[in-house]
Amino acid sequence: MNPTRRTVLIAAATAALMPPLSAEAAPKAAAATQPYASYWYPDSLPSGSPGTGITWRSLKSWRPADDPDLAFNASTVPLAARFTPAPANSTARAGQARIQSLVSFGPTSSNPSQGSATADYYALTHWAYIDELVFWGGSSGEGLILAPNAPIVDAAHRHGVPVLGNIFLPPVAYGGQLQWTRDLVQKDAAGRYPLAERLVAVAEAYGFDGWFVNAETSGGNSALGADMLGFLRELKTLAKGKGQRVTWYDSMTVNGSVSWQGALNSQNEAFFQAADDMFVDFRWTAAKLASSGQRAGQLGRNRYELWAGVDVESNGWNSSVNWDAIVPRDKAHVASVGFYRPEWTRNHLPADGRSPGDFHAADDRFWTGRSLDPSRPDATDSWRAPAVSVADRSTVSSVPFASVFNTGHGLRWYEDGEVTSDAPWNHMGLQDRLPSRRWVVHTDGRRPAVTFDFADAWRGGSSVLVDGPVDRAVLDLYATQVPITADTVIELTHRTDAGAVDVELAVAAAEPTTPGATPSYTYFPVTSGSGWQTATVRLTGLTGTVRAIGVRLTGTGQVKWRLGGIAVRNTAETPAAPTALRITGASGGDLRFAWNPAPGDVRHHTLHRLLPDGTRRFLGGTCQRAFFVGGLRPEQGEQEARFEVRAVGELYTTSDPATVTHRW
Template sequence: MTIPRRTLLTTALAAGAVTALPGPAAAEEAEPEPKPLQPYASYWFPDSFPEGREPDPGATWRSLKAWRAADDPDLPFNTSTVPLDPRRRFTPTPTNPTARPDQARLSALVSFGPTARNPSQGSPTADYYALTHWAYLEELVFWGGSSGEGIVLAPNAPVVDAAHRHGVRVLGNVFLPPVAYGGSLQWTRDLVQRDALGRFPLAAKLIEVARTYGFDGWFLNGETDAAGDRQLAADLVEFVRSLRRAAPDLSITWYDAFNTEGHVGWQGALNDLNAPYFRHSRSLFVDFRWTPAKLAESAAYARRMGRSPYELMAGVDVEANGWNTREDWDAIVPATRDHVTGIGLYRPEWTLHSLPAATRTPTQFHARDDQFWTGERTDPTAPSGPGNWRPAAQYLADRSTVTTLPFATTFNTGHGEGWYEDGRRTGDSGWNQLGLQDVLPSRRWEVRTRGARPQVGFAFDAAWRGGSSVLVSGDLAAASPAELDLYRTRFQSRRAEVVLTYRQEEGSAAVEATFTDASGTVHVLPLHPQRTTNGWTTSRARLPRTDVHALGVRLSGSGGPVVWRLGALAVYEHPAAPPQPPAQVRITGRRLTGPGVAELRLRWRPVPGARHYEVHQLLVDGTRRFLGGTASAAYYLPAVRRGADGTSRTTLEVRAVSALHASSRPSPVTLSW
């Protein structure tokens, strides 16, 4: 290593070995450029770094073994705040006869962005894979990793927050890549290294990271061949066993690649070569090389181990072809007999990336995504297609987390082309932040009518609050009302109030609320309009004392086309007071990025009962501009712009928002230019 001359001089002077020569005073060194403040999702190598190469552009190599939470400046921006409560999730009676409530489950491997430079809290674009069909998922894997960036990935907080609201586990990813893709067997050895007491320090780090960041476990994908090193294979079995034993609350999924013979040999099955890893894991992702016979044998093998065959996830690769993927569905989820195994979907974000990047819109994406999950007609009561595709709604019963009151939704999908408050646009730029996503309707879209079925979908050109709303359009006759089933629920009403906010845009339709009782009977509730704000009507109805198993709306037209938009739904026994405003709001990082533009880091104290927080800029005319939101008590702002009047001070406001979407008083903080 070449030692810099400055280091040599400093060392020599300290030792008294050099006499300083007279001469002009040294010029004062320039202040170093401030580092960018953007926080990114975390990624690491287990311990050692790649040899003979530089990091990929934008990547920073980090060692998981050396990671300490106290030294991680990005941790407040990467920590999930929504806990997973699986007790709240239930399976209602399926909406079609082919959906099974207690058999196959579905896991999805999704890449939400690159390994390096994946923003911690969303970004200023609506062009994002905003996953919303959580009702069919058991588990989500935060997919990624590469030899030039890092191979251990922690999911970013917005993904975890959205998944947890819908009762879905989220796993980080450990990817030991093939040598052909830059992999090194040393990283496997690093992972299974032991300390002086025989413990696995990297297993302890994986547990610490999952618990600190607030996600639910790890997907272990070993694809670096060990050239028949059976001892290393045995060490890896012990590593998984240690991980599971030390943290039984965390979920471990093993990918069918590395086996007990010390080789990467994709089995496409559960057998003697991978069963020891599965024994200490919650589930096994069965490689795509499966056959009908192999899956049947795997199911029998799992039962002999005392395990459920639905803990085996048969891989279905949809990254390239989406619903055009040719698959032997009857080998996994036959329609006329018990399911054989579960399903592991690889890269369902095809629904976004198969659209032209330059012109695609959120509306187009969600229409396509609805077809992927509930069929060509987006009707979960009769799901099929497109083509030979078998959508999840055809074989899986949906699940719901709406079990307690209060409950509220503004149908916010977690991204948008603008931001709206009380029906008025307060943010003009695109955005994505899944941590702001509401609990969304699970059956999209179940409509009961004797007439023509209207079109239903998410729309982004107007909203009551957030970035999206539900748009219903079609011919509606008074004799054939359309009942839109929104939420399957399990709560008891003690005369709870239902509040709907909606807007009539074309034609006319009578609007009523509906609920379903425990017997399955649908009841209609007359609505009583309370107020109109910016063209939106807010109406109320009173539920009786009863068990409520579903909520929806009924629209009755008078003939002709109708366009109607639903912006919000809330149910509560008593209106709750707004939360307290955030305390100790402060700017913890500031960097000028251009004339009159700065990026900032904000922190504040968490507010009990806050669902999320919203940040605005106070404008000179007294109005405010939405800058962003987060479920965390820390937020990064990429571009705060100085006022057009050249003011020397800009006021930002942070508000806490409750479960009923009531905002606190603002807590201001001042940016001095």
Template sequence: MRPTRRTVLTAAAAAALTALRPAPAAPDLQPHASFWFPDTLLSWDPRTDPDLPFNRATVPLASRFTPPPPNPMAHAHRARISALVSFAPTSGNPSQGSPTADHYALTHWAYLDELVFWGGSAGEGLILAPTAPVIDAAHRNGVPVLGTVFLPPAAYGGQLRWTRDLLRRGTDGDFPVAGKLLTVAREYGFDGWFLNAETGGGDAALAADMRDFVAFLRDHGHPLRVTWYDAMAVSGDIAWQNELNDNNAPFFRAADSMFLNFGWNRPGLVSSAGLARGLGRDPYELWAGVDVEARGWDTRVDWEALLPPDGPPLTSVGFYRPEWTWKAAPAGERAPAAFHRRDDRFWSGAALDPARPAPGPGTWRPPAAFVADRSTLTALPFATTFNTGHGLAWYERGRVTSTAAWNHLGLQDRLPGRRWVIRTDGARPDVGFDFADAWRGGSSLLVTGSGAPATTELYAARLPLTEATVAELAHRTDPGSGAVRVELAVALAEEQPYPFTYVPVATLPAGGGTGWTTASVRLGALLRGRSGGTAYALGIRLAAPDGGPVRWRLGELALHDGTPPAPRPPTAPAVTASSTAADGTAALRLAWGPPAPRRGAGRPRHYEVHQVLPGGERRFLGGTCGHAYYVPVLSRTAGEPATCLEVRAVDELYTASAPAPVTFHW
């Protein structure tokens, strides 16, 4: 939050991302994340915003539950985690991903209670709305997303008039800009606003207006959330308190939560928690700021002050810029698989074992060491292809349908929340996301080890089982692997450690020569004569029957009570705008309507767009959860006068609808 830190990072991030982003074929058509100044927001109208269809999220906020944590020091229903993340610069941030895998593909949603889409600057805009891919990925995992209102320090371009513009009242005494903020959140589909007022020079009257503005947002936006950053004091000046006290308590009372500045200490946190309770509020509505932007897991933090060894955490934790795991990666660790290993270390600890994070005094305390994870797996059908939301290619049923790198978090699957809880009497295998091969999307789960029997816990769940429930897997061995015996691990009781029952799946041959194979196993036998039950955890047990090494990958895991009918195709797809570049490629804006309802079919999970090539092959162009998509580069094939595109609806089991064709004439 401090000006020097923010300014340096913004410039560096802008330079880095500009270098990584290929130039679009038609910049005038490229939709971007939306940002405004207070006065320009007043003139924004969703009915005339041509980019709104590309920025509108569609995935509802999922409900979640807290399973018994694998680590007894992880406190359920107490401390929580907020993260302020800058996925890209404020301006020039593509609405729906971009053609590179070098992207902060956040996947540790299980530990997050709130994500702030961080940004804003005096030179670009002060009010920043989250992009649809981030909202959709977060919502799929039950995490609310907040946009940012940033009033920068005067020394770095902030102007007090912008604060006054924000707080200007209408003739009815209400706040017109606050009304617009509520409209933006509802139209774009996100969950509230993070308010960071750091422009000095105000007075007590201005601070009172700010308090009323915050209260207006909270009262009129319910259930939208408002988080206040500890900067402006009741005097109207900027005075970071590093605790909750009389100088900032009115703002906390008006908001849903408050992000405490980074200079907190033990007495201040004790006092803050006590004052919060005295106000009738939960002390875990306070986020103790931890600035990891510069040093990540080497950041010096007084963890003993925040996490007393003889009791629960004093407050929740707010991470500032955990995308350090991506931005600060050394050469050789920016590739997707290496990035996820770094990110897993940040959230799970150096041992990559949430059951035994074993933090030492004065060292990094990963969230897995003190916060219970959450899960949204409560209903069937459920499927995952371990797609992390970025990749070096796109795969469909094990075949490459695009060789282009990509990122789009809205296409991300629900991924294992605990990385990685493993049980074995032998050497612990290595488990992680891999991008060299996939069944669907851009990645798969790769397990390598010595071959001793090992169970990898994948998902905490509360999935209803019946005699008709079927589990399906797409898996393979890789070259260099011995034969691998595969069993599905299912826990029918919610306790730690999970009491797994093992269901034989297959024994795959050595060497990987047979490629991907699919298997289907019925889970009804687990119910032992009962009409139903619950799967509280899912995992995989692998062993090498011949004693050879294991190199095995899982491309898909699905559970269902019978395959539902495929969704109907999208309706009325159309090219709404196009432009041809000097190199002969085209950029397109596409739009379509939702499918007509079909009995038994679920709502589409997302939509996929393909180009039909001569001979009938299809090339994947992209996907989105919404009803509009921007194709940055469409290449003409063999001088064809027109190119056929197909849009498909894809359901939760990745069953695609029939295509809805649309033709682009060159």
């Protein structure tokens, strides 16, 4: 990679879960420190001392049992299976180009393990187009090996997207030292590569899906190149045994030098063969990509295992890209797409005024295109958005399924339409499975605007807002593969804020026969009234499989209508309560909590403080079984604080609380 593009950032998660403790065995609370995502050097550390807030660690000496932050950092959501419904338009294709995203979510050091008290965050939601996420970053002064933090992995896994940690051996101009490359590929007395084993162990303990290897430190020779190749082969072999994967970056060549090829050729072919995929550097041309695809085929490999780098860090959708060289409209795709730093959609906005709504408007423009409707791409748009070329995917294939359209950040926290915390927040692990086609509206009349909105919500931090003229419009929500039984019902929680609108649930039991067509919906009336309303609809007359779910709105003018939640179920299920809630660390108003999850399906846990007046204040939620809260203070006259943790099921039903008190 050209070093002028490098902005060294992000962080990573340590993690493998703490062993469960009984209430009787709970140790006395130690000091409470903020847990952060982890980062390492391969073995040797820099000379001197780390900067403020930085901890230098050696991966070679990492042991799960020695990490006090394990329970805060390990993902708990398994990688979901995906399917591909009929494409939303006639140009999007399945089984050809895939999309990889290299994203920096935060700084390398001091990146909180479980979200933070700001809504200003790159809350990625367009997972339906992504096939691999790389937790990008690293810094010569902080650490080079990043394990993705748990909230990112949990959100990605819900949408069926594997997440890779990053190994960044920096260019010399950015502080890279060749010794760190030698450390990574060192061999033991038996000729094995101990850090390959350690990397696979980290990914297994933390619950993510493999590694992105980026060796850009120049000065190597053919012996180092051979060692890197041996290391990569062993890493892939060990990773495959654990269901993990390895992607190689087109940087180091087989002779040990760093020379970005912009192609698959004799200089990097051996590394490609030793990995699952390769990110082709930005120096590609149309001819280079064409020859690279042919060469991959000659090797018995799939040309779509090559990610053609598209640098959007500086200009986003204004970037100049030869799209026909990657994803031509009139013939088979040539290669896959590797987006470098698509978080431009957040970063280009004014830092002192960017709201969640501003971010999602920009992010929708990036992934969907200027039309903001993937069923109707704008042919005059020079930015060929992913929705134009790549078919979206879904993971909604079983019950129970529910969504409250939580994007993973918000200005407040809502429960049953009431604000239980007025503090801004972000935590990607709380993100729902979200509609993949944003936003497809079928109408012969006027088209209203559809957005995620943060001014009000049923639960979480956001709702879907339909705002504008409505004659008769059908909004696609989810592509599904849910079997219908006699007990299957769909619940819809909604509210009309302005205007008059009739609401119907739209359910299709068959795929559209042509791409971009409206599904063959059956419409069921939905009860309305003042305030938030939850209607339960039985799918009378439908059999087989639910293939699509939407809503039909019929009005006579300007409308503001909110969708707060949807659930598909056969039975109502409530999770059991967690046990052994305890405070494991306390430093003034900073507390560490831990608990034992109850058996059964639990989506996440919520932590509340019970105030002296009897109200409950939301402090946070997490998919893990430990949580940190900072900056608490006693209420007027309060001698001890009371806390509750509840399990939240897939249907957003909540358990009875586990409780604990903390004496000030």
